[in-house]
Amino acid sequence: MKDLSIVIPLLNEADSLPELHQWIATVLQKEQLSYEVIFVDDGSIDNSWEVITALQNKDINIKAIRFLRNYGKSQALHAGFEKANAKVIITMDADLQDNPEEIPGLFHMITQENYDLVSGWKKKRYDSVLSKNLPSKLFNAAARATSGVKLNDFNCGLKAYKLDVVKNINVYGEMHRYIPVLAKNEGFSKIGEKIVQHQARKYGETKFGINRFANGFLDLITIWFTSKFGKRPMHFFGLIGSFLFAIGFCFATYLGADKLFFNQAGRLITERPQFYIALTCMVLGTQFFLAGFLGEILLQNKSNTNARYKIAEII
Numbered sequence: 661m662k663d664l665s666i667v668i669p670l671l672n673e674a675d676s677l678p679e680l681h682q683w684i685a686t687v688l689q690k691e692q693l694s695y696e697v698i699f700v701d702d703g704s705i706d707n708s709w710e711v712i713t714a715l716q717n718k719d720i721n722i723k724a725i726r727f728l729r730n731y732g733k734s735q736a737l738h739a740g741f742e743k744a745n746a747k748v749i750i751t752m753d754a755d756l757q758d759n760p761e762e763i764p765g766l767f768h769m770i771t772q773e774n775y776d777l778v779s780g781w782k783k784k785r786y787d788s789v790l791s792k793n794l795p796s797k798l799f800n801a802a803a804r805a806t807s808g809v810k811l812n813d814f815n816c817g818l819k820a821y822k823l824d825v826v827k828n829i830n831v832y833g834e835m836h837r838y839i840p841v842l843a844k845n846e847g848f849s850k851i852g853e854k855i856v857q858h859q860a861r862k863y864g865e866t867k868f869g870i871n872r873f874a875n876g877f878l879d880l881i882t883i884w885f886t887s888k889f890g891k892r893p894m895h896f897f898g899l900i901g902s903f904l905f906a907i908g909f910c911f912a913t914y915l916g917a918d919k920l921f922f923n924q925a926g927r928l929i930t931e932r933p934q935f936y937i938a939l940t941c942m943v944l945g946t947q948f949f950l951a952g953f954l955g956e957i958l959l960q961n962k963s964n965t966n967a968r969y970k971i972a973e974i975i
Contacts, residue, residue: 663747664688664695664767667740669733670754671701674708675863677754681715681722684760691764698723699754700740703730709973716975724975731969734836739969741826747771749826753817759857766820769852776825776848779811779840780818782858799880806884807841811853814840818856822848834879897952905945911938 666684670677681697688695699712701724709726716722725739737751748770752758762780769778796815803814814837821843829842840851889896911934919929929935 661745661747662694662696664693664750664763665740665744665746665748666695666697666750666752666763667700667737667744668697668752668754669700669702669736669740670704670708671730672704672706672708673754673863674704674706674711676756677708677711678715679862680754680756680760681719683756684763685719685721687760687763693764693767694746696721696723696744696746698725698740698743700724700736701726702732702736703727713975725971726973728970728972732834734831734834735969737836737839738831739971741829741831743974744826745823747823749821749823751817751819751821756862757859758816758818759859762818762854762856763820766818766854769854770820770822773852774850775820775852776822776850777840777843778820778852778854779813780816780856781811781813781853782816783812783855784858803838803841803880806880807838807844809840809844809851811840811851813853814838816856824848833882837879893955894952897948897955901945901948901950901952903945904941904948908938908941908943908945911935912942 668680677699684695684697697719699722701709701712709724712722712724712726716724723743725736725743727736727739740751741749748767750763750766752760752763758780766778766780769775796813800812800814804810819839825843825846825848828846828848829839831839831842835842844851885896915929915932915934915938
């Protein structure tokens, strides 16, 4: 078994790949670590795949996966994790903003200090303050508060994992931001952080816009809910449904008793606002309860066999 599997998702990074490959090889050969580099081409429309193929012809340590189209970073990481088979798995971006010189330090934190996962922290960044730095700080603060994982930089692509971690987490949608949370939910609790060097982008343009933070907050709500109620949706939907139905039933009982015993003027129940409160609460309560019930059925019968991406080629 090799010491390191380095998983690198990429999209249109042809210019940076030769330099990145040479940099990684220089660092790891100096450290005398056995390794494999797994490039995952997430539907690039430039000549990234041709560059990867040329590099692989010169270096037997390179493996690569090419998607049929662009599926997203989470799916690219998942495919890389499926293929990886080393003691320690490192993930990093292909744009040269992650420094390969950090890899040995991350490796030793996993192997010698026995961390399950170590996340990089780009304490000093070279990104735009308004478009990336400030939104990132807000996002990280919200993620810490809701997840309980005390990391300063959830978004850093430079991370290290034990092999067991990547084989037991399910990275889907856009959940690559929350891999530490996913790991914690699976019982991998020793999560560390290491300050890493961040570098300005050398080639091309960033693939991420300001909208990624809006999506990030929505994903944060999703992962909070699934981690808390994903195993028992009835505990959430059923509780709300029962509460609303009980309120509606109480109003309905009151209206019925009042009509039978006290309403001498013959006022119609439908003319009273309490009737609509009762009706709305009972309908909503029933729907919430059914949502929880259906969620439990789906949970019992769910299947993870559906492919989330299509691979065009593997080398």
